[in-house]
Amino acid sequence: MNGPHDMGGMHGMGPIPIEADESVFHSQWEAKVFAMSFATFCNYFPVDETRHASERMPPGDYLTSSYYERWLYALELLITEHNLVTPEEIEQRIAKLSQEEY
């Protein structure tokens, strides 16, 4: 299927963002998204399904998200589609954790 991920030859993407001495992850959440994806795609879904999940992101979102935000989208899509966690559980847990912060 065609989509925004098929990016070879696309115009208008600007200069290459080259970072000096870049760290492997830019934040703790990036590291966690990577590790949770790695742990689940070894055990619950194959890596191809994970990549395809990120390609199912709506094009507007795909083009305005950072790399690990796309991974997060894929992870959330797969764990909910495979009924490991429900979307309601995620929203409820977010609400609970954000209350605990105050």
Add this chain to the structure above:
Amino acid sequence: MPHSHHSESDIALRVRAIESLLAEKGIIDPATLDAIIDAYEHRIGPHNGARIVAKAWVSYDYKQRLLADGTSAIAELGLTGFSSEHMVVVENTPQVHNLVVCTLCSCYPWAILGLPPTWYKSFAYRSRAVIEPRKVLQEFGLDIPDEVEIRVWDSNADLRYLVLPERPSGTEDMSEEALADLVTRNAMIGTAKVYPPRSPSTITA
């Protein structure tokens, strides 16, 4: 990279919520997550690829095996690993410069180079490397003369590439270990060359 319309703190909260749910249900083990992160932050990285390159520079026979069948020659060094199961090694020469990209996403030989840098995953690199590689390389400070052919290799989930850079001149007396120290990540993707050490120093063992 595009800036998200979500705030970093919202994303971090969402990630913590998912982590706590998956841990609670026994789907992931927090200790395993820490081990995965530690491995990719500290153990798996371009030093693995540099060992392969240095060995190919000092051993003609190894280099021939590496170029003929990258997968098995890399396995000889025990460096086969996740996301690097099928490898093709392409050699830079005075006539040919190789450049690796993944236009579809971010396929990259993790076991050999670690996780890819942000620029490799950027929309700019993914879109432009295949249509204007010379301009892209100029942004990395690398001017490839017009008479040198540039070959661009588009990675995929099943097949990943490693560039064997040219051995710099003046390194004939260096040991394999000292040579490996000269090899950078970007040189193995094709966005840099390998340069000799600035002055003869302690690394010239």
